[in-house]
Amino acid sequence: MDIIVCIKRVPEVAEIDLQVDQTGKGIQEEGLVFGVNDWDNYAVEEAVRIKEKHGGKVTAITVGSEESEDVVRRALALGADEAAVVTDPQAEGSDAYAIAKVLAAAIKDIPYDIILTGALADDDSYAQVGATLAELLDIPHATLVTAIEIEDKQVKIKRELEGGMEEELAVATPALFTIQSGINEPRYVSIMGIRKVAKIEVAKHDLGALGLSPDQVGSAGSFITVEKIFPPPVGEGAQILEGSPDEVATKMMDIFQKGGVV
Amino acid sequence: MAEILVLMEHRQGEMKEINLEMLSKGQELADKTKAELTAVLLGKGIASMADEVKRYCHHTLVVEDEILSNFNSEPYQDVLSFLMKERKPSLVLMGHTAFGMDLAPSLATATEVPLATDCYEIEVKGDAIIPYRQMYGGKMCAEIHFVKDAPCQMITIRAGSFPAEGLKDLNGAVEQVSFQFDKDYAYKKFLQYVEAAVGDVDITQADILVAVGRGIGDPENLPMVEELASLLGGVVACSRPVSDKNWLPKERQVGTSGKTVKPKIYIALGISGAFQHIAGMKNAATIIAVNKDAKAPIFSVAHYGIVDDLLKVVPGIVAKVRERKGA
Numbered sequence: 001m002d003i004i005v006c007i008k009r010v011p012e013v014a015e016i017d018l019q020v021d022q023t024g025k026g027i028q029e030e031g032l033v034f035g036v037n038d039w040d041n042y043a044v045e046e047a048v049r050i051k052e053k054h055g056g057k058v059t060a061i062t063v064g065s066e067e068s069e070d071v072v073r074r075a076l077a078l079g080a081d082e083a084a085v086v087t088d089p090q091a092e093g094s095d096a097y098a099i100a101k102v103l104a105a106a107i108k109d110i111p112y113d114i115i116l117t118g119a120l121a122d123d124d125s126y127a128q129v130g131a132t133l134a135e136l137l138d139i140p141h142a143t144l145v146t147a148i149e150i151e152d153k154q155v156k157i158k159r160e161l162e163g164g165m166e167e168e169l170a171v172a173t174p175a176l177f178t179i180q181s182g183i184n185e186p187r188y189v190s191i192m193g194i195r196k197v198a199k200i201e202v203a204k205h206d207l208g209a210l211g212l213s214p215d216q217v218g219s220a221g222s223f224i225t226v227e228k229i230f231p232p233p234v235g236e237g238a239q240i241l242e243g244s245p246d247e248v249a250t251k252m253m254d255i256f257q258k259g260g261v262v
Numbered sequence: 263m264a265e266i267l268v269l270m271e272h273r274q275g276e277m278k279e280i281n282l283e284m285l286s287k288g289q290e291l292a293d294k295t296k297a298e299l300t301a302v303l304l305g306k307g308i309a310s311m312a313d314e315v316k317r318y319c320h321h322t323l324v325v326e327d328e329i330l331s332n333f334n335s336e337p338y339q340d341v342l343s344f345l346m347k348e349r350k351p352s353l354v355l356m357g358h359t360a361f362g363m364d365l366a367p368s369l370a371t372a373t374e375v376p377l378a379t380d381c382y383e384i385e386v387k388g389d390a391i392i393p394y395r396q397m398y399g400g401k402m403c404a405e406i407h408f409v410k411d412a413p414c415q416m417i418t419i420r421a422g423s424f425p426a427e428g429l430k431d432l433n434g435a436v437e438q439v440s441f442q443f444d445k446d447y448a449y450k451k452f453l454q455y456v457e458a459a460v461g462d463v464d465i466t467q468a469d470i471l472v473a474v475g476r477g478i479g480d481p482e483n484l485p486m487v488e489e490l491a492s493l494l495g496g497v498v499a500c501s502r503p504v505s506d507k508n509w510l511p512k513e514r515q516v517g518t519s520g521k522t523v524k525p526k527i528y529i530a531l532g533i534s535g536a537f538q539h540i541a542g543m544k545n546a547a548t549i550i551a552v553n554k555d556a557k558a559p560i561f562s563v564a565h566y567g568i569v570d571d572l573l574k575v576v577p578g579i580v581a582k583v584r585e586r587k588g589a
Binding site: 122 | 273332336358360363364370375378380392398400407448450451454456470476508512513518521526527547548551561568575578
């Protein structure tokens with residue numbers, strides 16, 4: 001069972017005061033900490049678990065800046081066998097559709113039974129690349145996958161619906177699944193683990209090497225563009241309780257009392 | 263005349279609430295772009311659903327087949343590709359739900375139609391349809407432009423973005439459309455629904471919920487939260503990252519993929535407030551949020567907020583409640 005897992009390097013934005021950059025279309029990245037997209041981390045773990053149980057090879061692929069090598073190296077440390085980075089300044093400004101085109105070109109010569117992606121990305125949250133890639137490759141897909149069980153030529157999967165409900169599907173391979181968070185408990189990757197895979201060579205491609213022309217990628221090859229970004233409008237918002245921990249606790253007590261709790 | 267297609271979502275014989283939300287926005291967009299509004303309903307035994315929505319649209323297209331009885335993106339995509347080719351709509355709307363997320367990206371790719379997902383607002387400026395969506399965990403909004411001169415565009419809608427009431431009566435009729443399937447879709451087959459596990463605690467019945475999120479940091483910190491909940495006579499709930507890590511069981515999770523709750527008091531501890539979470543708790547009578555990040559979206563729905571580390575705040579509250587109770 002050969003598996004390709006597509007991953008993305010994203011900034012960590014929790015507890016960060018994000019600022020709009022000079023172009024007005026992106027965020028200021030200076031000082032931000034980047035790492036692997038959370039959903040992709042689950043996807044890599046799932047790929048490695050399938051390999052450990054059923055054999056085969058796991059290849060991790062990313063499209064992004066040169067620094068994106070970090071996230072595929074992390075995947076190697078987690079248990080992936082091979083890795084590739086597609087990096088090209090002309091890919092900047094690509095929408096989910098253009099990124100899927102790049103991925104399709106990058107994996108056309110790699111044999112696979114299953115492709116895994118994260119269900120969505122922490123940064124732009126389109127939830128679009130996986131199923132788009134499946135369509136470009138003309139293979140079936142299922143999104144928001146919460147369980148994968150390999151059976152001979154087909155895969156039994158569960159998809160997350162609403163309200164705690166799931167649906168079970170049987171999908172023939174080759175197929176693509178987008179992985180929902182919580183599908184597994186990803187193993188811890190140590191610095192030592194990453195050092196151990198330092199000698200594994202990561203394949204690097206630019207768009208020309210994949211046979212893609214500039215008009216197929218970037219904003220020229222995209223269907224949508226981000227015209228501008230802005231912080232969400234501030235509504236009424238919460239009344240902020242301030243003071244020492246003791247004062248704040250006292251104010252909370254008053255709210256509880258008003259609510260008839262204590 | 264231009265036409266806006268809105269795909270209706272249903273499961274196990276029940277229409278989803280997002281249908282009316284999409285139709286209400288669809289009516290506005292149809293007005294502004296001088297288009298006709300058309301609901302599309304695919305399934306089996308769906309006549310009563312068609313009757314429910316037809317009055318809000320100019321047309322209601324119904325395709326019935328056994329193959330469509332449970333949602334499956336593959337046959338849905340084939341029928342919709344056919345309808346889009348036949349009717350050449352200017353805009354196609356569907357929900358950014360488990361249903362729409364499985365269908366829209368591949369349908370848009372197959373039909374070469376630009377797609378903007380998870381949109382909370384759609385404006386009309388001149389001839390252009392401008393969707394708005396959120397990025398970076400709700401910390402930024404984005405104005406999206408479709409490629410120029412696209413004859414058709416597709417948008418998936420975030421649930422709860424538009425009102426589900428105040429729709430106009432358009433007195434449309436139901437039109438049956440026949441579609442011949444040329445395959446059985448054995449390569450992607452629906453097997454069954456799996457109901458949520460029932461736990462020992464039903465958080466939807468609690469008057470007081472103390473909910474924890476990623477900010478709890480470590481499961482070792484849970485006992486202090488459990489103590490606060492029990493002192494207040496409430497129960498502990500959580501956001502997705504906590505149940506993903508199995509720190510609390512899935513049935514304690516509040517949000518779109520978990521439970522929808524409406525307690526008297528909802529205390530959100532270390533929860534940033536992803537829209538999926540907010541959708542599950544925004545109707546609580548009183549919401550108190552504690553978060554280190556003053557820009558966390560949770561503060562936009564909370565009534566009271568404390569900008570601090572929950573690990574510093576909770577012990578103080580626990581002590582105060584104990585003191586007040588004389589315990």
